[in-house]
Amino acid sequence: MHRLSNGTQVTAMPVPAAVSGTPGFATGGSPGNQAASVIDPDAFNTLQEELMAWLDAVGALPDKTNNGQTLAAARTLFMASGYSSTGTSPDSGDSTGIIWVKVGTMCRLLWQETNVYDSKTINLPFNFSPGYFFGSQTGAPAGWASWVNGTVGHNTVTLHVGKQSGGTSGVAASGDGFSASMMVEGVLAT
Known part of the structure; x- marks a missing residue:
């Protein structure tokens, strides 16, 4: 991650221009009907600074050669409770990674399983009391x-x-x- 550094940058963020029209989404345009969207300096600066805020929050210096800094910063912030950012279910080689976020006594786990089937049991890295399974998105073979x-x-x-x-x-x-x-959320057992 890095800020613009190609010789066309300025040292202080310019004041954003007034909103023109109704805020919306970029388009490639349609000849004769709609001009293609222009990603102006305000939009670019907003995106850049939103990403830089992650690095600033963990005290990381921008590194133009490292495209994984924002992800690393997010993992650091979410795992500030002392838990590592990824792991594998102890009983399942099908887990591609578990990420958990602990805030106070609440915890949310997000993970990906590459082989899901009925009655499969997965060990979690800590006890919930109570815990709730919610939120899932499945992938299926063609036609299923x-x-x-x-x-x-x-x-x-x-x-x-x-x-x-x-x-x-x-x-x-x-x-x-x-x-x-999948996602599980609950109160951590004491």
Whole structure:
């Protein structure tokens, strides 16, 4: 991450211009109807400074050769509780990574499983009392739809995974090719 440094920059952020029109989204334009959007200095400066704020918050110096600084800063800030930023479920080589955020007595876990199936149990890195499984997004083989939810029991989540293709439905089995990004939130056990 770095600030603009190609010889065209100024040393102080200019005062943003007044809003012109209704705020919206960039477009490539449409000949004869709509001009293509211009990403002006105000938009660029806003994006740049939003990203630089992450580095500033952890005291990192911008490094033009490091494109992972914002992610590293986010992990540092979210893991300020002392937990590491990623891990693997102790019983599952199918986990591509777990990220958890602890705020006071609350904790939220986000993780990706590459092989989800019905009745799969995943160990969590700490105990919830109580814990709630919510929020999931599944990936399925072509022609299939799937859904996943789970039951949280202290330091485990047991998955419940369904699949459907046309008029055929059932539970997903290991190796069927279903994946999911999932979230658990709850009060940490004392």
